[in-house]
Amino acid sequence: MKPLPALGVLALFAILTAVFSLLIVRWTSNQKAIRRMKDLIGAHVLEVRLFSDQPRVVLRAYLSLLVSLFGYLAYAMVPLLVLGLPLLLIYGQLEDRFAHMPVRPGCDFLLSANFATEDSLADVVLRLPPELVQTAPPVQIGAEREIDWRIQGKRSGIFDLDLVLHGQELSKRVVIGPESARIVPGRMAGSFWQQFMSPGEPPLPRGGLVEQIRIQYPLRLFRVGPWKVGWLVPYAALTVIAVVLLRTPLRTEI
Amino acid sequence: MTSAQQRGRRDPHGVRKLFLLLLVAVASLLVFAPPAHAYVGPGAGFAVVSSLLTWLLATLQAIFAFLTWPIRQFFRFLRHRRAYRKAQTRRTIILGFDGMDPVLTERFMKQGKLPNLARLRQTGTFQTLATTLPPISPVAWSSFLTGVNPGKHNIYDFVMPDRRRYLPELSSARIRGPRRYLNIGRYKIPLGRARISPLRKSTPFWHYLAKAGVSCSIIRVPVTFPPEKFPGLLLSGMCVPDIQGTQGTFSFHTTRNSSEETGSNRVVVPFAKHNEWFYSHIPGPPDPLRTDSGAELRAPFSVKAAASGGEASIRIDGQRISISEGKYSEWVELKFHAGIGPSIKGICRFYLKSVEPHLELYVTPVNIHPMHPALPISHPLTYSVYLAKLNGLYATLGLAEDTWALNDGFLTEDAFLDQCYLIHEERERMFFDSLEKTAQGVCICVFDITDRVQHMFWRHLPKAGDPRAETESRATNAIEALYVRMDQLIGRTIDAMSRDDLLLIVSDHGFKGFERGVNLNSWLHQHGYLSLREGAPSGDWFRDVDWTKTRAYSLGLNGIYLNVKGRESMGAVEPGSEAARLRAELCERLQGLTDPENSRVAILRAFDAMKAYRGPYRENAPDVIVGFGEGYRASWDSAQGRVTSAVFDVNSKAWSGDHCIDPGLVPGILFSNWKIAGERHAITDIAPTLLSLFGVQVPLHMDGKAWAMTPSASRLALQES
Numbered sequence: 001m002k003p004l005p006a007l008g009v010l011a012l013f014a015i016l017t018a019v020f021s022l023l024i025v026r027w028t029s030n031q032k033a034i035r036r037m038k039d040l041i042g043a044h045v046l047e048v049r050l051f052s053d054q055p056r057v058v059l060r061a062y063l064s065l066l067v068s069l070f071g072y073l074a075y076a077m078v079p080l081l082v083l084g085l086p087l088l089l090i091y092g093q094l095e096d097r098f099a100h101m102p103v104r105p106g107c108d109f110l111l112s113a114n115f116a117t118e119d120s121l122a123d124v125v126l127r128l129p130p131e132l133v134q135t136a137p138p139v140q141i142g143a144e145r146e147i148d149w150r151i152q153g154k155r156s157g158i159f160d161l162d163l164v165l166h167g168q169e170l171s172k173r174v175v176i177g178p179e180s181a182r183i184v185p186g187r188m189a190g191s192f193w194q195q196f197m198s199p200g201e202p203p204l205p206r207g208g209l210v211e212q213i214r215i216q217y218p219l220r221l222f223r224v225g226p227w228k229v230g231w232l233v234p235y236a237a238l239t240v241i242a243v244v245l246l247r248t249p250l251r252t253e254i
Numbered sequence: 255m256t257s258a259q260q261r262g263r264r265d266p267h268g269v270r271k272l273f274l275l276l277l278v279a280v281a282s283l284l285v286f287a288p289p290a291h292a293y294v295g296p297g298a299g300f301a302v303v304s305s306l307l308t309w310l311l312a313t314l315q316a317i318f319a320f321l322t323w324p325i326r327q328f329f330r331f332l333r334h335r336r337a338y339r340k341a342q343t344r345r346t347i348i349l350g351f352d353g354m355d356p357v358l359t360e361r362f363m364k365q366g367k368l369p370n371l372a373r374l375r376q377t378g379t380f381q382t383l384a385t386t387l388p389p390i391s392p393v394a395w396s397s398f399l400t401g402v403n404p405g406k407h408n409i410y411d412f413v414m415p416d417r418r419r420y421l422p423e424l425s426s427a428r429i430r431g432p433r434r435y436l437n438i439g440r441y442k443i444p445l446g447r448a449r450i451s452p453l454r455k456s457t458p459f460w461h462y463l464a465k466a467g468v469s470c471s472i473i474r475v476p477v478t479f480p481p482e483k484f485p486g487l488l489l490s491g492m493c494v495p496d497i498q499g500t501q502g503t504f505s506f507h508t509t510r511n512s513s514e515e516t517g518s519n520r521v522v523v524p525f526a527k528h529n530e531w532f533y534s535h536i537p538g539p540p541d542p543l544r545t546d547s548g549a550e551l552r553a554p555f556s557v558k559a560a561a562s563g564g565e566a567s568i569r570i571d572g573q574r575i576s577i578s579e580g581k582y583s584e585w586v587e588l589k590f591h592a593g594i595g596p597s598i599k600g601i602c603r604f605y606l607k608s609v610e611p612h613l614e615l616y617v618t619p620v621n622i623h624p625m626h627p628a629l630p631i632s633h634p635l636t637y638s639v640y641l642a643k644l645n646g647l648y649a650t651l652g653l654a655e656d657t658w659a660l661n662d663g664f665l666t667e668d669a670f671l672d673q674c675y676l677i678h679e680e681r682e683r684m685f686f687d688s689l690e691k692t693a694q695g696v697c698i699c700v701f702d703i704t705d706r707v708q709h710m711f712w713r714h715l716p717k718a719g720d721p722r723a724e725t726e727s728r729a730t731n732a733i734e735a736l737y738v739r740m741d742q743l744i745g746r747t748i749d750a751m752s753r754d755d756l757l758l759i760v761s762d763h764g765f766k767g768f769e770r771g772v773n774l775n776s777w778l779h780q781h782g783y784l785s786l787r788e789g790a791p792s793g794d795w796f797r798d799v800d801w802t803k804t805r806a807y808s809l810g811l812n813g814i815y816l817n818v819k820g821r822e823s824m825g826a827v828e829p830g831s832e833a834a835r836l837r838a839e840l841c842e843r844l845q846g847l848t849d850p851e852n853s854r855v856a857i858l859r860a861f862d863a864m865k866a867y868r869g870p871y872r873e874n875a876p877d878v879i880v881g882f883g884e885g886y887r888a889s890w891d892s893a894q895g896r897v898t899s900a901v902f903d904v905n906s907k908a909w910s911g912d913h914c915i916d917p918g919l920v921p922g923i924l925f926s927n928w929k930i931a932g933e934r935h936a937i938t939d940i941a942p943t944l945l946s947l948f949g950v951q952v953p954l955h956m957d958g959k960a961w962a963m964t965p966s967a968s969r970l971a972l973q974e975s
Contacts, residue, residue, distance in 0.1 A: 039642075039643040039644075039646075040643065040644070042639075042643045043640055043643035043644035045311070045315070046636050046639065046640040046643065047640065047644075047691075048315050049315065049636070050487065050634070050636065050637060050640055051691055052326075053326065053469070054469075054691070054693060056693065057691050057693075251572055251573075
């Protein structure tokens with residue numbers, strides 16, 4: 001069976017996100033109060049129009065509108081807080097899957113590694129599986145404690161390459177070809193927050209000699225009319241459309 | 255205000271908590287969130303984005319309104335520079351109380367129960383206000399708003415006969431379907447909108463005022479449906495139909511009946527039981543997509559009685575409503591789906607009459623949804639939407655207080671009173687909002703509760719000095735409590751007024767008891783004016799009348815129509831002198847008709863329409879108008895076109911007070927904070943008086959005369975007392 005195109009999968013995620021968000025909003029918010037606030041906002045907007053010849057009424061309507069808007073935002077805050085964490089998780093997962101494309105077989109890509117000290121650069125050894133070949137000698141950038149390798153994948157697949165430094169082996173996964181696998185550009189020795197946002201590969205040991213290993217994957221761009229945009233734009237747009245269409249059947253006031 | 259509305263409107267504790275939460279949330283976001291993750295999700299994102307958009311739009315609209323205000327005011331000044339220059343008052347407030355009776359008002363004032371009205375009498379004016387012939391609300395309010403006699407505004411009753419079919423039709427408006435349909439088998443697709451034409455003629459006085467630049471807010475004045483365009487605000491009142499196009503058809507759902515039963519104002523639908531749920535449906539409008547007549551749209555619902563008893567939950571259109579025995583629900587929004595086309599939206603309230611031994615549920619007539627009106631009910635169209643968004647959903651039906659449900663025993667007296675006051679509270683909110691927004695100009699609101707409660711509770715009204723007045727029965731005190739409540743409303747209105755405002759309190763007619771009915775059709779039959787087919791019993795709406803031999807028939811509450819050749823489809827009376835002779839003969843024979851049961855005069859006067867009215871629409875009037883004596887009215891059978899063996903009968907219905915009698919017996923009231931010179935003022939005088947007060951020329955066709963009014967010291971006295 002032919003796999004769904006990326007935009008199709010993204011649309012599916014957008015619908016699921018919309019349903020999930022609407023249900024959370026429905027369960028965690030004061031729906032009656034939100035509706036009341038929305039009605040008041042509508043009433044004050046109409047008031048400005050209906051009594052436009054009376055500046056005093058218009059001014060008061062406008063002030064009441066601001067109060068209602070703040071009230072509405074206050075009532076929307078609870079679901080916003082509840083939704084925050086799961087949506088960030090979803091964001092992290094989708095970023096790994098949709099932000100980049102795999103490297104094509106036969107095309108070069110850059111592998112960069114940053115180290116804790118400049119002294120370590122000379123002792124680093126790169127071990128490649130037979131499907132990957134180094135196409136140029138490594139470049140050392142002393143000031144940034146970085147080494148860059150130019151590598152090429154011979155065939156499609158998911159491979160692990162290893163960096164060896166003072167007997168310590170650290171691997172990084174590389175995706176070559178059309179596989180729709182998760183693409184994690186960087187493996188880093190970061191904080192919990194960084195790991196939370198990029199959960200694709202285990203973090204590098206804290207306080208180790210290697211701070212970060214990165215692969216420069218090509219960006220995945222979606223065509224929207226004359227523009228090419230990242231995944232977040234169509235995802236956000238599709239989610240908004242799904243929310244608008246589903247809020248009535250799911251009886252959620254937003 | 256219901257508790258739910260209160261919760262929704264003002265919950266300072268909850269709002270404070272939420273603001274605290276908001277602060278914590280903002281702080282958390284500032285501390286923890288990395289800048290890359292600005293996307294906050296659809297629900298919450300919507301809240302922020304839509305709030306910002308609304309704020310932006312409203313700001314633009316407000317800025318536009320402010321910036322263009324001087325320009326608009328300049329043009330307004332050029333166009334209406336005389337609007338307030340000659341005005342004797344900056345603001346006039348008219349409170350209309352349908353059917354408020356001068357005799358009862360006087361009695362309760364004497365007892366000290368109406369302090370605000372007593373203040374007005376002391377410092378301003380209290381008089382009776384002559385009503386119209388006949389003294390029926392749509393007739394009298396039409397004269398109020400046009401300043402003319404019925405011969406010029408064309409309203410003579412709630413109904414008028416269709417002269418081709420001898421059937422009643424609404425006198426105030428005609429609603430017809432679109433001109434064209436696309437027919438596909440059993441289905442038809444309407445190509446266009448429903449056509450609504452007003453049948454009331456002549457121009458309301460607020461049209462003249464608004465054209466002259468005076469701001470006008472008109473709320474629930476009867477016979478303003480369909481709403482006519484004018485440069486002001488108007489919410490239609492009496493005569494607005496329900497979603498079925500009737501003047502109010504309620505439904506009653508019960509486990510007692512096994513088959514559906516349809517009456518003139520009701521549908522009784524049996525419940526079907528399945529497991530613990532009882533299933534039924536609310537009848538809706540005719541299906542606009544079906545060619546077969548009789549196909550109606552329905553809103554199915556189910557009810558489950560709570561195990562604890564006394565409560566039930568209702569499932570309808572995805573909503574779940576809990577309701578207690580003897581209580582009304584909030585307004586519930588309904589959708590009637592016509593195929594895959596757009597749905598027709600309405601609102602109703604449920605009333606759980608009983609759970610055991612029979613589950614009985616009353617559903618109010620389905621009102622037109624004020625936020626999504628199927629027919630226009632306001633001008634501009636957004637005014638009804640604005641009121642609903644500001645104050646919550648409200649009754650839009652013309653005759654919203656369901657007198658038929660009490661009359662036929664489907665509602666208890668308590669339930670009826672509860673319904674009336676729920677509706678009245680909505681009207682009060684609308685009125686005070688309108689008063690607040692009308693800094694200068696005219697603000698008019700008519701309250702109907704006075705009419706409905708007096709109709710239904712007159713039989714409980716203790717006579718003056720009757721010791722029953724001291725009892726605490728709600729029914730016995732219903733009318734007194736009603737007057738006290740209206741007095742409080744007047745007090746709040748006075749508090750909201752400025753010293754220069756003019757306040758007029760008017761009613762269209764008074765009230766008297768309705769103890770015995772006179773069947774005019776039976777009288778006409780017994781005296782040879784109306785013939786039945788040989789051997790046939792009489793049915794509703796003249797079913798067995800032999801029109802070829804009938805010279806006169808009665809339809810409605812006060813009118814007798816001649817069966818004139820060329821006008822009626824099966825006319826038997828020559829127009830001209832023969833018709834004039836017959837009118838005179840009927841007037842002579844009916845006038846002074848006595849009740850053999852007690853020798854009381856049942857008909858005081860009978861009026862020849864050609865002499866009583868003047869104007870271009872006199873021909874449409876009933877030919878003879880009957881002025882009943884006190885205690886009498888057209889019987890229920892007579893009003894429905896049925897001939898019975900007896901002319902007189904006892905009225906045993908809850909509907910025990912009425913005003914469709916001789917107009918001299920039921921004048922209305924007139925209170926003002928200003929002194930009004932002279933006496934014997936009439937309801938037709940109000941329109942020219944208002945025009946005159948604002949310096950607008952009174953059109954020559956108006957029959958009323960402007961009053962001489964003096965504000966002088968009375969204003970000070972009222973404010974200071």
